[in-house]
Amino acid sequence: MSTSILSGLLGTKVTVDLWPLPITGPAFETWEITEKIDEEMCAMHEIESNNGTRPAYVLGTFRCRSTDDNDDGKKLGIMKVYKQIPFVGTELHDYEYRKQQAVEPYEPTELIALKALKRRRCVVVPELLGYRITKQDAMEIVPRGCLMYIVWKQVPGKPLTQEAFWQAPLAERNEIRSRFRHTYQQLVEYEPSIGDIRKIIYDWITGEMHICGFWDAELLDGYATWDDYLFVQFDLVSGSKSDERYFNITASDTYHDEKGWRW
Structure with a gap:
């Protein structure tokens, strides 16, 4: 199987x-894909699929623009594409074998979370604009397999990176940490279960x-509670020297606290 499943989609129009x-x-509303941001493979062996009810899939993120006449191409969004892929080791199996793997379309956890966050008027999460739940064509990689599109509003800024954050001066790093603490505590009903600095748009x-x-959202009982370890989970603080080998820390004004965390 090609390392890129979601290639050649630039210019594709999707109605949600x-x-x-x-x-x-x-x-x-119809959206035109204008730029690919990334693609992540969520591969799975058939034995992990809970008797075929859990699909393996590829997850793609794209920039897009509305093609509605009244928007004149100025309404921008981010589109997430979930596409079922064959189980590991079956990519080259015949049509009928791959067709048997098809799972009915469903609402991904991300869509469920974005709906809940919008209902609660959570302003620190990009606003859900629309979605489409459908099936792949008969000649696709998993014939009639699930295919889901989610579109949310493009917000100012870009995802943080370790390189950009860890080369910024201490005062600016602390400002970002302070804003992150304030922002995170405004999450309601759902929070990301896995920390990643790229989940912070700044x-x-x-x-x-x-x-x-x-x-990968987790359900909350109300609003998110704060713990300083979230700084570590989201790569805004290095929790141990072993972690630092994964960071490109170029700032010269870092320091360690009594826990051994590097700020």
Whole structure:
């Protein structure tokens, strides 16, 4: 199987259902894919699939723009694509074998979380705009396998990177940490279960911050509670010297606290 499943999608137009539904009934919006951001393979062996009910899939993130006439191409969004792929070792099996792996389309955890966060008017998470739950064509990699699209509003800034964060001066790093603490505590009903600095969208000019990456979300009982270990989980603090080998720390003004954490 090619290392890139979701290639050649630039220019593709995808029509999604608006969410929430307007009071007038179902409504739709068409988005054109303009740029690929990344692609992640969520591979799985058949034995891990819970008797075929859990699919292996590829997860792609793209920039897109609305093609609706009244938007004039100025309404920008981020599109997440979930596409079922064959189980490990069956990629070259015949059509019928791969077709038997097809799973009915479903609402991914990320979509469920984004719906809940929008209902609760959580402003620190990009706003869900629409989604489409469908099936692959008969000649696709998993014939009639599940295929889901989620579109949310593009927000100012870019995902943080370890390189950019750990070369910034201490005062700026501390400002980002402070904003992250404030932002994280505004999450309600759902939070990311796996920390990653790239889930923090930050505008270096205005200081505006959002949190994304709810494909692995965990349900909350109310609002998120804060723990300083979240700094470590999201790579904003190095929790041990062994962790530092994965960071590209170039700042000269770091320090260690009494726990051995590097700030």
